[in-house]
Structure formats: structure tokens, C-alpha cells
Amino acid sequence: MTAGATSNGDSRALIRLENLSKRFPGQKQNAIDNLSLDIPEGEIVILVGPSGSGKTTTLRMINRLIEPTSGRIFLEGEDVTSVNGDKLRRRMGYVIQQIGLFPHMTIETNIATVPRMLGWDTKRIRTRVRELLDLVGMDPEVYAKRYPKELSGGQRQRVGVARALAADPPVLLMDEPFSAIDPITRARLQNEFLQLQTKIRKTIVFVTHDIDEAIKMGDRIAILDESSHVAQYDTPSTILAAPANAFVEDFIGAGASLKRLNLTHVADVHLLDWPTMPVSAERDSVRAALLRSDKGSVLLVDDARRPQRWVNAMDLEHGSIPLAESGLEAPVMQRTATLYDALNEMLNSLQGATAVVDENGAFCGVIDIETVAAAIRKMREEARLVYRGEGGSPREPALAGAERGGDGDVRGGSDFGGAAPGGGDDFGAAAAGGGDA
Amino acid sequence: MSDFREYLSYRRDHLLEQTLEHAQLVLYAIATATVVSVLIAVLVYRRERVAAVALAAVGALFTVPSLALFALMIPIFGLGFRPAFIALTVYALLPILRNTIVGLRSVDSAVIESAQGMGMNRLRRLVKIELPLAWPVIITGMRVSTVMTVGIAAIAAYINGPGLGGDMLEGLARIGAPVALHMVLASILLVVALALLFDLVYLALGKLTTPKGIT
Numbered sequence: 172m173t174a175g176a177t178s179n180g181d182s183r184a185l186i187r188l189e190n191l192s193k194r195f196p197g198q199k200q201n202a203i204d205n206l207s208l209d210i211p212e213g214e215i216v217i218l219v220g221p222s223g224s225g226k227t228t229t230l231r232m233i234n235r236l237i238e239p240t241s242g243r244i245f246l247e248g249e250d251v252t253s254v255n256g257d258k259l260r261r262r263m264g265y266v267i268q269q270i271g272l273f274p275h276m277t278i279e280t281n282i283a284t285v286p287r288m289l290g291w292d293t294k295r296i297r298t299r300v301r302e303l304l305d306l307v308g309m310d311p312e313v314y315a316k317r318y319p320k321e322l323s324g325g326q327r328q329r330v331g332v333a334r335a336l337a338a339d340p341p342v343l344l345m346d347e348p349f350s351a352i353d354p355i356t357r358a359r360l361q362n363e364f365l366q367l368q369t370k371i372r373k374t375i376v377f378v379t380h381d382i383d384e385a386i387k388m389g390d391r392i393a394i395l396d397e398s399s400h401v402a403q404y405d406t407p408s409t410i411l412a413a414p415a416n417a418f419v420e421d422f423i424g425a426g427a428s429l430k431r432l433n434l435t436h437v438a439d440v441h442l443l444d445w446p447t448m449p450v451s452a453e454r455d456s457v458r459a460a461l462l463r464s465d466k467g468s469v470l471l472v473d474d475a476r477r478p479q480r481w482v483n484a485m486d487l488e489h490g491s492i493p494l495a496e497s498g499l500e501a502p503v504m505q506r507t508a509t510l511y512d513a514l515n516e517m518l519n520s521l522q523g524a525t526a527v528v529d530e531n532g533a534f535c536g537v538i539d540i541e542t543v544a545a546a547i548r549k550m551r552e553e554a555r556l557v558y559r560g561e562g563g564s565p566r567e568p569a570l571a572g573a574e575r576g577g578d579g580d581v582r583g584g585s586d587f588g589g590a591a592p593g594g595g596d597d598f599g600a601a602a603a604g605g606g607d608a
Numbered sequence: 609m610s611d612f613r614e615y616l617s618y619r620r621d622h623l624l625e626q627t628l629e630h631a632q633l634v635l636y637a638i639a640t641a642t643v644v645s646v647l648i649a650v651l652v653y654r655r656e657r658v659a660a661v662a663l664a665a666v667g668a669l670f671t672v673p674s675l676a677l678f679a680l681m682i683p684i685f686g687l688g689f690r691p692a693f694i695a696l697t698v699y700a701l702l703p704i705l706r707n708t709i710v711g712l713r714s715v716d717s718a719v720i721e722s723a724q725g726m727g728m729n730r731l732r733r734l735v736k737i738e739l740p741l742a743w744p745v746i747i748t749g750m751r752v753s754t755v756m757t758v759g760i761a762a763i764a765a766y767i768n769g770p771g772l773g774g775d776m777l778e779g780l781a782r783i784g785a786p787v788a789l790h791m792v793l794a795s796i797l798l799v800v801a802l803a804l805l806f807d808l809v810y811l812a813l814g815k816l817t818t819p820k821g822i823t
């Protein structure tokens with residue numbers, strides 16, 4: 172049931188929770204009950220679960236803001252269950268939903284908090300603060316001397332992250348860091364944060380109650396049931412393809428396959444060959460190409476092989492219409508888009524297939540509904556297989572590997588519609604991924 | 609009226625001296641009361657029950673009529689500056705203590721959590737975060753205490769305390785005599801003026817000392 176709650180040893184567990192329990196005074200039941208979890212180095216591990224499942228309590232036990240009733244906590248192999256809590260916390264960045272910037276201090280002083288406690292010299296602190304502001308996309312010249320109230324919510328959250336990273340701790344603990352922020356800014360912050368993580372490679376424990384955020388942000392997700400019982404601890408793709416039990420299935424909700432489509436990119440699946448002809452070609456040679464092929468249509472492309480029109484035999488009958496205006500317009504899909512985007516495009520355009528293009532806009536194949544469906548089937552099967560045979564076989568399904576392969580940019584692509592099955596309207600959010608003024 | 613003006617100019621040095629003594633008594637009392645209140649507040653503000661007890665105790669002292677409190681000082685501290693100073697300090701406690709507790713409690717819990725989460729220990733949190741954030745509320749308590757104490761300090765004259773109360777008492781005792789009314793009026797006027805002046809000074813001080821980010 173709690174498969175994967177401890178690692179298979181392939182990656183080093185930077186944080187290890189061992190039989191952790193917490194009972195609050197005056198309560199009959201454990202708020203956290205016998206939780207064991209390995210957090211691998213350099214990964215984002217998401218704790219996700221319904222309200223009251225103990226996510227926050229778990230997170231706060233890792234930095235010992237809450238002392239466990241029993242069990243042990245290891246950090247970098249060292250038992251930190253009973254070391255000095257304040258010193259321990261200086262080794263872990265901590266970001267909360269309400270951020271908690273110190274309102275009476277400038278942004279610069281806020282960020283300098285931990286370095287100051289660690290006794291860094293002024294010059295080093297100054298340099299570091301500037302570096303961090305740059306890192307989170309805020310101009311030090313503009314913002315260093317400002318006060319928290321002079322920033323937008325999104326900017327405050329960035330400063331919160333910068334402050335947590337100040338002394339370069341190996342660990343970052345984040346409790347619903349983006350929950351209080353409007354959806355568009357949230358998507359932007361998520362993307363920026365993933366981008367940042369490709370640079371900083373911290374070990375991150377990230378609490379959310381939002382499964383979509385979990386899928387988007389997580390290298391691994393721990394789905395917590397009541398009292399922090401681990402219902403499943405796995406990669407997003409495995410959880411989507413093979414939920415361990417009914418609770419997980421419920422939690423993922425309907426449309427698990429749809430969500431999963433965000434994990435795979437058009438470039439990762441097998442594209443169909445399709446007959447193409449230059450849009451300037453003779454009508455007869457197009458007709459001949461159509462006859463040679465087993466497909467019902469031909470794709471007309473321009474000189475740079477950019478898709479122009481879909482034409483079938485009937486279109487070719489109308490001799491009076493020039494080829495460039497025959498048939499149907501050919502919408503295109505970038506190779507970097509996700510299967511989710513592709514499906515969305517097909518449903519919107521009411522065509523069962525769509526042309527895929529590379530960075531230059533040149534045609535590189537066709538993706539159709541069957542390809543998407545087959546990809547879903549394949550993902551499910553592979554994930555199930557790996558999931559059942561977890562003993563010695565490779566831990567991650569092939570597709571999950573592909574997902575991991577491209578690091579930031581792969582997941583960057585999954586931003587589109589990462590949250591809403593509304594797909595289209597998320598483009599704006601992702602496209603606006605720059606900085607906010 | 610011109611009589612009164614004459615009186616004022618004739619007794620200028622004396623009145624000025626009395627006023628300064630009065631102000632000094634008040635300032636000593638407030639400074640001491642602030643230190644004591646903040647110390648008590650820091651010890652009790654996180655414990656609901658203990659805080660309630662401390663406030664109740666200080667509140668009880670506050671309700672003792674001032675004349676009675678001054679009288680009570682005599683057997684312990686005798687007459688003069690000392691008992692006056694101590695009685696005034698006791699009076700000044702309540703507003704400052706109450707405001708300090710309120711101020712410390714009203715610090716945003718997220719701010720405290722993040723401070724804690726970064727490994728600030730209690731003392732550091734208190735000094736760097738909680739007291740600075742509570743400061744505007746604390747200084748308001750000091751202001752209330754000060755203005756109030758300026759008035760009560762006049763009564764300290766009953767136990768030979770320094771300040772403007774002396775003239776006031778003397779004038780009242782000799783009312784009907786030539787300058788008695790002038791003595792009373794002048795001291796009342798100066799007490800009021802002193803209270804207003806303190807009020808203004810606190811306003812300015814509050815503005816100057818409140819951290820920029822929380823105004």
C-alpha cells in the first residue's frame with residue numbers, strides 16, 4: 172500500500188523521516204501516525220492531501236517547529252531529532268503561504284536575516300542579497316531598499332523564496348507557498364520556481380492541497396490520507412497512471428488521464444507520416460500523391476515546408492478553386508506542446524488530427540486522436556507493470572523517464588493547462604511568464 | 609487679569625523651576641514604569657492566564673485613589689521625592705503594561721512563524737521583531753500614562769513631593785489671601801500646558817520612532 176515510501180537506494184535520501192508520530196496535547200488520536208518518508212536529494216517532493224491530513228504538521232516537524240512525539244528525523248545522514256532546533260532551522264529554508272516578511276525591515280534586511288545570524292560580513296551579505304534578488308527576477312536597484320508593503324503579492328512571495336535561500340541551505344520547506352496568489356500570477360510563479368530549481372537543485376518539500384499543482388511541481392508526490400498515512404508515494408506519472416487505491420483515485424479526481432497528458436510531449440510520441448505536396452504543385456500530381464497513399468488526404472506545404480491546407484479527393488474535384496484555397500486550413504502544433512494541448516487542439520478544430528511542426532514551423536509529422544489514445548494506453552500499461560513489479564525492476568516507467576529527461580523545459584511545457592482542463596486560457600498565463608512589474 | 613500677568617512675570621523663575629521639577633518627576637516615573645511594564649509584559653504575554661493576573665494586579669493598584677496611595681507611601685518611604693516617584697510609577701504601569709501586552713500579541717503570527725522558521729531564538733525574535741512591531745502601541749500607552757501622570761503628580765505635594773502641586777496646595781489653603789488665586793491658577797495652567805506639551809512631544813516621537821515599513 173505505502174509502496175515507495177522509502178527509497179530504493181538509487182538516489183540519496185537527504186531527509187529521512189522514520190516512524191514519525193505526533194500527538195497534540197489533549198487529543199486522543201495521533202495527528203501524524205507513524206510516518207516514514209525518504210526525500211531524495213535535489214528533488215521536489217510534494218505532500219498533498221485533504222485538509223487536516225497533517226501536511227503542515229509534517230512539514231513543521233521536519234524543521235522541528237513542532238517536536239515529534241516519537242520517531243526520528245535525519246538530515247544528510249545525521250540524526251537531527253534532538254539537536255538545537257534554532258541551529259537546525261538555519262539549515263533549512265522555510266516559506267509559508269502568508270510569507271511573513273518582516274514589515275519593519277527593508278527587503279534587503281529581510282533577505283539578510285539568516286546570513287546575519289550566521290555572522291557573515293556585511294560585504295558578503297550585500298553581494299548575496301543582490302544575487303538572490305536577481306535570481307528571483309527582481310531588480311536589486313529598485314527593490315532592495317523597499318519595504319514589504321510596497322510590493323505586490325507575487326513580489327513578496329519571491330522575496331520570501333529569496334529569504335529562504337539566503338544562506339544557501341540544502342533544504343527548502345514550502346507550505347502552500349503559492350496558494351494565496353491569483354491564478355495567473357500563481358502559474359507564473361510556479362514556472363519561475365521550476366526554472367529556478369533547475370539552477371539551484373535544492374531538496375524541496377512542498378505542501379499543497381492542489382493535486383494539479385502537485386503534478387506540475389513534483390518530482391515525487393506523497394499523497395497523504397488522514398494522520399499523514401501515505402496512500403501513495405511516487406512520481407506524478409505513476410500516480411496518474413496507476414493510482415494505488417481508491418483514495419488516491421478519488422483524490423486525483425476524474426480526468427486522471429487528461430492530467431497525465433500534461434506529462435508527455437508531442438515530441439515524445441510517435442508521429443504519423445503523411446503525404447505532403449508543395450502548395451504550388453499541379454493539381455494532377457497532388458491527385459497522384461493522394462492515390463499512392465493510404466491516407467484520405469494530402470497536406471499542402473509552402474516552400475519552407477510549413478503546413479498550409481488539408482485537401483482530399485473531393486476538394487481536388489473543384490477545378491475552379493486554386494489549390495492554396497482548397498480544402499481545410501491546417502492548424503499546427505509545436506513539438507514542445509503536450510499531448511493535452513494536442514488533444515485540446517483537435518477537439519477545438521473538430522479535426523481528428525493535427526500537423527506538428529518544429530521550431531522553424533516546418534512540418535514534422537501528424538498526431539491524431541488514435542495516437543493520443545494509444546499513448547494513454549501505453550502509459551497506463553507501463554506504469555502498472557512497473558508498479559506491480561516494483562521489487563527489483565527499474566523503478567520508473569519508461570515514460571516517466573522521458574518526462575524527467577528534459578528537466579525544466581519538459582515540465583515548462585506542461586504549464587499549459589497544468590491546472591484547468593480549460594486548456595486554452597492557460598496559454599496567456601504561461602506566455603506571460605516574464606517578470607511582473 | 610493684568611494682576612495675574614504681573615504675578616506670572618514676577619514669579620517666573622520660581623514657576624519655571626516648579627514646572628521643570630514636575631516634568632522631571634513625571635519623566636522618571638514614566639521611564640521606570642516603562643521598563644517595569646515591558647519586562648512584565650514580556651514575561652506574561654504568551655500566557656493568557658498569567659497575563660490576566662498581572663493585568664488585574666496592576667489594575668487594582670490603578671484604582672486606589674491617588675490621595676490614598678500617596679498617604680500609603682509615607683510609612684514606607686517617608687516624605688519627599690521618593691514616595692511621590694514610586695506612587696506615580698505605580699499609576700503609570702497599567703496603560704503601558706496593557707498596551708505592551710496588546711502590542712506584542714498583535715504581531716502577525718505569520719511573521720513570528722517565519723522568524724522562528726529561520727532559526728531566530730526567543731530573545732532575538734523579541735528584540736528584533738516583536739518589540740519593534742509592538743512599539744507604536746507601546747508608545748501610545750506611554751503617552752496616555754504620561755498625560756495622566758502629569759495631573760496626578762500635582763497631588764504629590766501632599767507628601768511634600770516636588771513640582772507644581774506645592775503652589776496649588778498652598779494657594780488653595782490660603783484662598784481669599786491676595787495672591788492665593790493666582791498661585792492656584794498659575795499652577796493649573798502650567799500643569800495643563802505641560803500635559804499638552806508632552807502630548808505633542810509623544811506624537812512627534814511616535815512618528816519619528818515608528819519603523820518606516822509599518823506606518
Ligand SMILES: Nc1ncnc2c1ncn2[C@@H]1O[C@H](COP(=O)(O)OP(=O)(O)OP(=O)(O)O)[C@@H](O)[C@H]1O
Nearest residue numbers: 195196202220221222223224225226227228229380
Ligand atoms: N497546534 C495544534 N494543536 C492541536 N492540534 C493541532 C495543532 N496543529 C494541528 N493540529 C491538528 O492536526 C491535524 C493536522 O493539521 P495540519 O495543519 O497539519 O493539517 P493540513 O494537512 O496542513 O491541513 P490544511 O490543508 O487545512 O492546511 C488537524 O486535525 C489539526 O486540527
Ligand SMILES: [Mg+2]
Nearest residue numbers: 226227228346
Ligand atoms: Mg496546512
